[in-house]
Amino acid sequence: MELVTGGAGFIGSHLVDALVDQGRKVRVIDNFSSGREEFLSHHLDGGSVEIFNEDLLDREAIMSAMEGIDTVHHMAANPDIRLGTEVTDTDLKQGTLATYNVLEAMRLNGVGRISFASSSAVYGEASIMPTPESYGPVMPISLYGASKLASESLITAWAGTFGAKGFIHRFANIVGPRGTHGVIFDFIHKLKSDHSRLEVLGDGNQEKSYMSAHDCVRSMLHIISMDEEGSVLYNLGTGDTCSVSKIAQIVIEESGLEGVEIAYTGGKRGWAGDVPKTYLDVTRLLDSGFEPTAMSEDAIRETARDLILEIGL
């Protein structure tokens, strides 16, 4: 049986779908802080998914969730990179400490495999673009990125010290249906409250690598299935980028609204800790035989369409 932490969340619920499609039994542990029951409701009668409504900071709850598990897919985290500047221990707790609790519960229950949702945020403001996995030194500039790197390091330490097997996925910005945060989600909510004006944080020139949630989940399962030796670490993305102003344009196009004024707040960052440009080198992923179904811009356009339907205008 597979355990998906944060399995009721955005990427987690897509992963649950894919695992069930493969015929696996899945246990979800989620505290429903950003996860939603409706993201899993289509599995409730199928008998393949069981749901533990528990928090990863509750060690006893995690212990009980480990029974019979082969692989832990650790997707749970504070989903909003921007929260870190207000309360500074959000990512420390929901990221680093939660990962420690998961690893420790795995060790005590003899669960040996963990697949972890890390992030391109670990690279901070990289001096090499596109940025390969071998880039160093990694210096995250957000509290979110710091917690992802800290979690990676706990996983490799558990591998090196206790023999666990770790798969670390450094995600591009992942977009798709059921998105609960992020730039496309924000833009649609802003347009919903004001049909004539769209505020964009920063100067709009921020430029990042995007990947659809569908491709993200496919690539994670592809990497796990290869089962390479040692701790396995890949960048997951599509190999191109899209600017924030282009995203604004796409969302407005897909909204069908006319005459929307775009207002930039200015500055090269959207918020403190925002990395103005991320561009992931995904050569290793592509060389391993994985093919994305959508590049950044297409993934964004499809997501805009899906989220406009979900959120409404």
Place this chain on the structure above:
Amino acid sequence: MELVTGGAGFIGSHLVDALVDQGRKVRVIDNFSSGREEFLSHHLDGGSVEIFNEDLLDREAIMSAMEGIDTVHHMAANPDIRLGTEVTDTDLKQGTLATYNVLEAMRLNGVGRISFASSSAVYGEASIMPTPESYGPVMPISLYGASKLASESLITAWAGTFGAKGFIHRFANIVGPRGTHGVIFDFIHKLKSDHSRLEVLGDGNQEKSYMSAHDCVRSMLHIISMDEEGSVLYNLGTGDTCSVSKIAQIVIEESGLEGVEIAYTGGKRGWAGDVPKTYLDVTRLLDSGFEPTAMSEDAIRETARDLILEIGL
């Protein structure tokens, strides 16, 4: 005024000495778990050093220690890399959480500069030797190394999000007088209890970069004085290595004992999480104008002499 966390410990107390020599006022915060009063006793009458006997897990105590501080030298940590395999949250608490508490207290008190004792343990089993700062991906295999990387990432995140200034020093194995742990310390204690036999963990072929505590402190202060832009990260070492069996030979020679049998426990690692070979590339440090006074073997021999006097045989 300078704050030295772990200032009563091995490296911390040498740093206090150097700062006082430079005419600085120094506040020490130490919980005396491995630090010792006698390491600072020569400062007690000088009026330059004040000592706070507090734990870094006590946030209020750290807050009060920040008053009037310009730079925090964060040296405190669990000093023994091997403890991590018995109780798995030692490094998480005394490393990662302590660093978080220090950074948060700095932010709340407007203290902007931190100099941090990181470690070559962050590199794990590096595939490139000598290993430069630009090596990636960093995958520590010890819980100690994981906590050092996690602390680094918190510092760069505080820099990127709140404008703190961070100096990160990735130490080689540091040796010298007042050592409270490590291979030379262990060997002398073993010889003290048995003059005829020295047990060596592993096969003796483990090979690491060493640096004297004297040079370590000099190089840290050298790097801080350059005050480069952004988050500053350097490997600190001497540019060569020494094997564990050579260290055993040096310690026996310096002990003056005759006919000591060396017994290897075997295996390429001394303990779970031990990295069999570390070899730091210190080109950047040397190019910046720093010259070590002792290479690895000389630093080890001098340390053996000093510690034999301190510990006795």
